[in-house]
Structures are given as C-alpha cells and as structure tokens.
Amino acid sequence: MNRRKFLHRTGWMAAGSCLLPAFLHSCKKSEWQQEGQFQGEVLIVGAGIAGLYAAEMLIKQGVSVQILESTANWGGRTRAFPNAPESIKSAELRTLKGEFSILHDLLRDQNIELIEKTGSELYYFTGAINTEAEANQNTFFQDMLQTVESLNTFDSADISAQTYFDAMDVSTNVASIYTVLAGQVYGTSADRIGAHGIANQYQTWSAGIKEYTITGNQLTDAIETALSSAIATVRFNTVVSSINYSGNKITLQDADGETYSCDRLLLTVPLNVLQSGAISFSPPLNSSKENALSRLGIDMSYCALFKLENALWPAGTTRITGGDLVPSFELTNDGWIYAEVTGTQAEVIASIFGDPLNIIQTQFDQLYPGAINQITESAIHQWQGSRSYDPVGVGAAREALAASINSKIFFAGESTHMGGHHGTLHGAMETAVRAVTQLLSSNPS
Ligand SMILES: Cc1cc2nc3c(=O)[nH]c(=O)nc-3n(C[C@H](O)[C@H](O)[C@H](O)COP(=O)(O)OP(=O)(O)OC[C@H]3O[C@@H](n4cnc5c(N)ncnc54)[C@H](O)[C@@H]3O)c2cc1C
Incomplete structure (x- = not known):
C-alpha cells in the first residue's frame, strides 16, 4: 500500500493543469506569454x-x-x-x-x-516477509496505514510525523514501514518531516494520481x-x-x-x-x-543500485519495505535492486565504520540471505542534498x-x-x- x-x-x-507554455506543447497560449517584454x-x-x-x-x-x-x-x-x-x-x-x-x-x-506502474509489494515485519494480502490482514499494519492516511488531513499544531506515530500508539513492529510512507517518500525520515508539510502537499498536489x-x-x-x-x-x-x-x-x-x-x-x-x-x-x-x-x-542521501544474477522475489514485485537501516528496496524482474536512503537512516549509515554500499547490500542480505554473493554489478552515489x-x-x-x-x-x-x-x-x-x-x-x- x-x-x-x-x-x-x-x-x-x-484537476488537470496546463502549465506548459504554448511553444513547447499543445496547451493554449498562456497569458504570461506576452510580446515585447524584457x-x-x-x-x-x-x-x-x-x-x-x-x-x-x-x-x-x-x-x-x-x-x-x-x-x-x-x-x-x-x-x-x-x-x-x-x-x-x-x-x-x-x-x-x-x-x-x-x-x-x-x-x-x-x-x-x-x-504505468503496476506490480505488487512486499512488507517485512515481525521477522517475516509478507505479501500485500497478508500484510493487510495484520492489525498493526492496518493501524499504521490509517495513521499514514490521517496525516493527509492533519490540522493541529505542527509536529513531526514520528511524534504523530508515537502519539497514535501504533506498534513499533511496523515503524520502519511507516518511516517509508511518512518520510522516505518525501525525501527524509519520519522524525524530520512535519505533519503540516505532509498534509499541505497532499491537499495542494495537482499533477494527478x-x-x-x-x-x-x-x-x-x-x-x-x-x-x-x-x-x-x-x-x-x-x-x-x-x-x-x-x-x-x-x-x-x-x-x-x-x-x-x-x-x-x-x-x-x-x-x-x-x-x-x-x-x-x-x-x-x-x-x-x-x-x-x-x-x-534537505538531507544527505545514499542511492545504491545493484544487480543479482537472478531475482529472488516473485515476478512482478516492485518493492520490499520494512528494513531498519534501509527502509525499502525497489525491485525489478531482472534482478536489479535500488535503494535510496535519506534522513536519519542515511546519517546512521554514514556514522558506521565501513563502506556504505556494503552496508546497504548487507541490509538486503538480511531480507534475502545469500543475496550478497549473487551481486554482479553495483554503484552508489551520495547526494549532499537530495530533495x-x-x-x-x-x-x-x-x-x-x-x-x-x-x-x-x-x-x-x-x-x-x-x-x-x-x-x-x-x-x-x-x-x-x-x-x-x-x-x-x-x-x-
Ligand atoms: C536520488 C534522487 C531520485 C529522484 N527521483 C525522482 C523521481 O523518480 N521522480 C521525480 O519526479 N523526482 C525525483 N527526484 C527529484 C528530482 O530529481 C528533482 O526535484 C529535480 O531534478 C530538481 O531539479 P532542479 O533543477 O531544481 O535542481 P538540480 O537538478 O539540482 O539542478 C541544480 C544545478 O545547479 C548546479 N549548481 C549547484 N551549485 C552551483 C554553483 N555554485 N554554480 C553553478 N551551478 C551550480 C548543480 O550542479 C545542478 O546541476 C529525485 C531526486 C533524487 C536526488
């Protein structure tokens, strides 16, 4: 989810918006495009x-x-x-x-x-990888989803998404999934983003779904x-x-x-x-x-991309969410794995002695033991300011x-x-x- x-x-x-100036696409001539200006x-x-x-x-x-x-x-x-x-x-x-x-x-x-993006997602919590259908039957997971959803209409005094989560008393078993849905998707971790910011982005978004x-x-x-x-x-x-x-x-x-x-x-x-x-x-x-x-x-982030000889996940899986240090990995059918880590999690990785790429790959290996031995190529990039x-x-x-x-x-x-x-x-x-x-x-x- x-x-x-x-x-x-x-x-x-x-609502559809038509912001592209007329000379670059098919919208009608925009008002701003007046002749004889600067x-x-x-x-x-x-x-x-x-x-x-x-x-x-x-x-x-x-x-x-x-x-x-x-x-x-x-x-x-x-x-x-x-x-x-x-x-x-x-x-x-x-x-x-x-x-x-x-x-x-x-x-x-x-x-x-x-x-258009299609496919299914996997969720790692309580020590196991769950399909979307399995996760949806779990009460902790459902509570967590509702908490994420309620952020979209948050209108009290501003607090971080993490403080909000703590106040809702949701099980910490699903905390790392929450930090993806209420943090990493916005370019940071849940302890850094404000609930107002999430609600505002949700309510003003006009590019379509x-x-x-x-x-x-x-x-x-x-x-x-x-x-x-x-x-x-x-x-x-x-x-x-x-x-x-x-x-x-x-x-x-x-x-x-x-x-x-x-x-x-x-x-x-x-x-x-x-x-x-x-x-x-x-x-x-x-x-x-x-x-x-x-x-x-704006946070520092690590982007890592690596390929396994063979995909270890069911065909059609696009993401596994729920790791601690690396909260989610994007997956493809031909064995590519992409991770973007930012916010507090990225700073923890930076503080650990060792190669950040190896740390990220080791995190994946905890989800799929033996994966690290199958890596055929990989790359990492550190952004000083990601989003x-x-x-x-x-x-x-x-x-x-x-x-x-x-x-x-x-x-x-x-x-x-x-x-x-x-x-x-x-x-x-x-x-x-x-x-x-x-x-x-x-x-x-
Ligand atoms: C890892 C990652 C993944 C992303 N994935 C997506 C995605 O899938 N979909 C999506 O919609 N968005 C995504 N984004 C966000 C998107 O890429 C950015 O919002 C967008 O590219 C920003 O464009 P910009 O022109 O504002 O800034 P930038 O692309 O950062 O351009 C600013 C330029 O200024 C230059 N510059 C900096 N300092 C100086 C200086 N002193 N003098 C001269 N030049 C300077 C920089 O080198 C850079 O080329 C992602 C961002 C990151 C980091």
Missing part, C-alpha cells in the same frame, strides 16, 4: 531541469541567456548516478508522478512510451532533444561563488575568479547550496530569505524563498515550488515557468 494507492482509496482526484541579458545558475527549462523558454522568447553550471554535465538531479557507467545509468528507473504535468507532456511529445516508470536514459534523451537550445548555452565547470546586485547590472564571480554580468539572474541551485553559504551575496540576503533557508529541509521537504514549523518558507530580490534576482528549482510538487522533476519545471513569467514582466526598483 503506497501513497498513490491511498490517493485512489480516498477518491482524491486532481529583452536584456539573463544568466541562469544551474543546468538542472529547472534551469534548462527556463533557458529554453527565454530563448524561444528571443532573450539572450547563458547557463552557468558547476559540474561537467547538465541535468543535475535528473540522474541518481551521474558518474556511473552506462550499464548502471540505463538500469536506473525514474518515476514520473502524475498525468497532468509539463514533464508528462514533454515525454509524450518525444514519443516516450509511458508505462497516475505514476509511470521511465529509465534514466529515456528521461535524459528526451530532455536533450526537447531542451537542446538551452543545453547549447551551458558553460560547464563554472562554480558560481559570489553575486553582487548592488548596481544596475548584476555581477557574478566563479571559483576561478572569472566574472560575468547580466540584467537579470535566475538562481536554480539546490537548497543545500544556498543554505551552506557557498554563494555569497552583496548586499547580503535579507532576513526573510535567511529565515526561509533555515526553515526548509527538499517541509520540517516542523515550515510556515510560508517556500513562498519567501521563491520571492524575487528587487525584481532582479529570481529563484526557481524544486525547493521553490509552492504547490506541493517540490522534490519532483515536474515541480522543478513548474518553478521555471513561474520564475520566467516573473522575469519577463520584471520592472526592477
């Missing part, structure tokens, strides 16, 4: 999906754009394993969330076959074709380290001392980059921005983060999504639409 099934169960349906020089920091999508829109409007990207690759977090060999990259699976999204339309326009599986290569190939003009503008290996917006022009400096200047700046770097102070601002960011940065959450989430007391931090500075510096990227789609690919693209709309009609004070 995953979040999607909860949505189905409760009869929740989202024509100055724009710099975009970050060549993830938000930065690329914003650049493509601006180029189509005749605006001069360049993207500055710190790494040697475009795409940012569109890849879980950006530095892995091809065999790993082609095995990586991504989830396209929702049938009403810019990304859905972009992939469809690129003739990508979108395969379907989920599709695509491979990492399908995603990046489609982006490469659809956003080719944007990719052509990327200056790689350019780590922006300071931004001066005190004058008419905005001046940027990179880690090698090179300077760049523009009329408008669009920042799409991940939340953790802004939180770390790796980019200095002159004048400094105001208290509203600083406050927003301190209230939003933003709403900690307890987040308030209107995303709105404050997304606000422009003097209509000169604009903010996009998944962490600036204000409608529940943060932490997703399509959400990052939607922030690009919002920021480009603001930028094109900007009138600096």
Whole structure:
C-alpha cells in the first residue's frame, strides 16, 4: 500500500493543469506569454531541469541567456548516478508522478512510451516477509496505514510525523514501514518531516494520481532533444561563488575568479547550496530569505543500485519495505535492486565504520540471505542534498524563498515550488515557468 494507492482509496482526484507554455506543447497560449517584454541579458545558475527549462523558454522568447553550471554535465538531479557507467545509468528507473504535468507532456511529445506502474509489494515485519494480502490482514499494519492516511488531513499544531506515530500508539513492529510512507517518500525520515508539510502537499498536489516508470536514459534523451537550445548555452565547470546586485547590472564571480554580468539572474541551485553559504551575496540576503533557508529541509542521501544474477522475489514485485537501516528496496524482474536512503537512516549509515554500499547490500542480505554473493554489478552515489521537504514549523518558507530580490534576482528549482510538487522533476519545471513569467514582466526598483 503506497501513497498513490491511498490517493485512489480516498477518491482524491486532481484537476488537470496546463502549465506548459504554448511553444513547447499543445496547451493554449498562456497569458504570461506576452510580446515585447524584457529583452536584456539573463544568466541562469544551474543546468538542472529547472534551469534548462527556463533557458529554453527565454530563448524561444528571443532573450539572450547563458547557463552557468558547476559540474561537467547538465541535468543535475535528473540522474541518481551521474558518474556511473552506462550499464548502471540505463538500469536506473525514474518515476514520473502524475498525468497532468509539463514533464508528462514533454515525454509524450518525444514519443516516450509511458508505462504505468503496476506490480505488487512486499512488507517485512515481525521477522517475516509478507505479501500485500497478508500484510493487510495484520492489525498493526492496518493501524499504521490509517495513521499514514490521517496525516493527509492533519490540522493541529505542527509536529513531526514520528511524534504523530508515537502519539497514535501504533506498534513499533511496523515503524520502519511507516518511516517509508511518512518520510522516505518525501525525501527524509519520519522524525524530520512535519505533519503540516505532509498534509499541505497532499491537499495542494495537482499533477494527478497516475505514476509511470521511465529509465534514466529515456528521461535524459528526451530532455536533450526537447531542451537542446538551452543545453547549447551551458558553460560547464563554472562554480558560481559570489553575486553582487548592488548596481544596475548584476555581477557574478566563479571559483576561478572569472566574472560575468547580466540584467537579470535566475538562481536554480539546490537548497543545500544556498543554505551552506557557498554563494555569497552583496548586499547580503535579507532576513526573510535567511529565515526561509533555515526553515526548509534537505538531507544527505545514499542511492545504491545493484544487480543479482537472478531475482529472488516473485515476478512482478516492485518493492520490499520494512528494513531498519534501509527502509525499502525497489525491485525489478531482472534482478536489479535500488535503494535510496535519506534522513536519519542515511546519517546512521554514514556514522558506521565501513563502506556504505556494503552496508546497504548487507541490509538486503538480511531480507534475502545469500543475496550478497549473487551481486554482479553495483554503484552508489551520495547526494549532499537530495530533495527538499517541509520540517516542523515550515510556515510560508517556500513562498519567501521563491520571492524575487528587487525584481532582479529570481529563484526557481524544486525547493521553490509552492504547490506541493517540490522534490519532483515536474515541480522543478513548474518553478521555471513561474520564475520566467516573473522575469519577463520584471520592472526592477
Ligand atoms: C536520488 C534522487 C531520485 C529522484 N527521483 C525522482 C523521481 O523518480 N521522480 C521525480 O519526479 N523526482 C525525483 N527526484 C527529484 C528530482 O530529481 C528533482 O526535484 C529535480 O531534478 C530538481 O531539479 P532542479 O533543477 O531544481 O535542481 P538540480 O537538478 O539540482 O539542478 C541544480 C544545478 O545547479 C548546479 N549548481 C549547484 N551549485 C552551483 C554553483 N555554485 N554554480 C553553478 N551551478 C551550480 C548543480 O550542479 C545542478 O546541476 C529525485 C531526486 C533524487 C536526488
């Protein structure tokens, strides 16, 4: 029973949205696309999906754009394993969330076959692997599901999802399944995410309830074709380290001392980059921005992918949930196993002496003894910031983060999504639409 099934169960349906500008898909011409607007020089920091999508829109409007990207690759977090060999990259699976999204339309326009997620799940608790039917007959499991479901309408004083679980007095036998459904699916652990954040995301989500599986290569190939003009503008290996917006022009400096200047700046770097102070601002960011940065959450995470000679689970199984340190593993019929560990669990792994990949594989071996001896290839990647989430007391931090500075510096990227789609690919693209709309009609004070 995953979040999607909860949505189905409760009869929740989202209204379709048509956010994609007319020149990139089939929606009617959007209001924001007015002629004769801003024509100055724009710099975009970050060549993830938000930065690329914003650049493509601006180029189509005749605006001069360049993207500055710190790494040697475009795409940012569109890849879980950006530095892995091809065999790993082609095995990586991504989830396209929702049938009403810019990304859905972009992939469809690129003739990508979108395969709806199907299959069954397994649950590990009380020392045994249970099928979904077996788990559903268990009272602890049912209580836990109801607790997860009730988070969607939580409206009392904000508490963490874990505190909520403890208050509901649910059996700890199913606690690690809870931390997946009320934590890891949001990019953190249940002790870090706020109940308000979960309820807000549930209630504002508008991308629809379907989920599709695509491979990492399908995603990046489609982006490469659809956003080719944007990719052509990327200056790689350019780590922006300071931004001066005190004058008419905005001046940027990179880690090698090179300077760049523009009329408008669009920042799409991940939340953790802004939180770390790796980019200095002159004048400094105001208290509203600083406050927003301190209230939003983003965790370090480990992504591990490994293959067994033969699948040890029944055909059609897509996930096993319920381990302690690694709360869930995604599974495929041809023996691939994918684990993403974040939040408290990731920090525990980091604190243990030993290779994190081996620790994750050993956890899997506890579910399927002997599996570790069957591994034919594997990869791990550590993300310093995986996906933003709403900690307890987040308030209107995303709105404050997304606000422009003097209509000169604009903010996009998944962490600036204000409608529940943060932490997703399509959400990052939607922030690009919002920021480009603001930028094109900007009138600096
Ligand atoms: C492991 C993992 C799995 C995920 N799985 C899914 C999924 O299946 N489905 C889904 O919808 N979403 C998924 N997400 C979330 C999704 O990938 C992100 O929300 C989205 O890619 C974020 O895009 P972005 O453009 O906002 O940021 P990013 O992709 O992070 O782009 C920001 C760019 O800025 C660059 N940058 C950083 N600092 C600087 C600097 N100082 N100077 C210049 N450039 C800089 C970075 O290198 C990066 O390229 C996943 C995320 C992770 C981490």
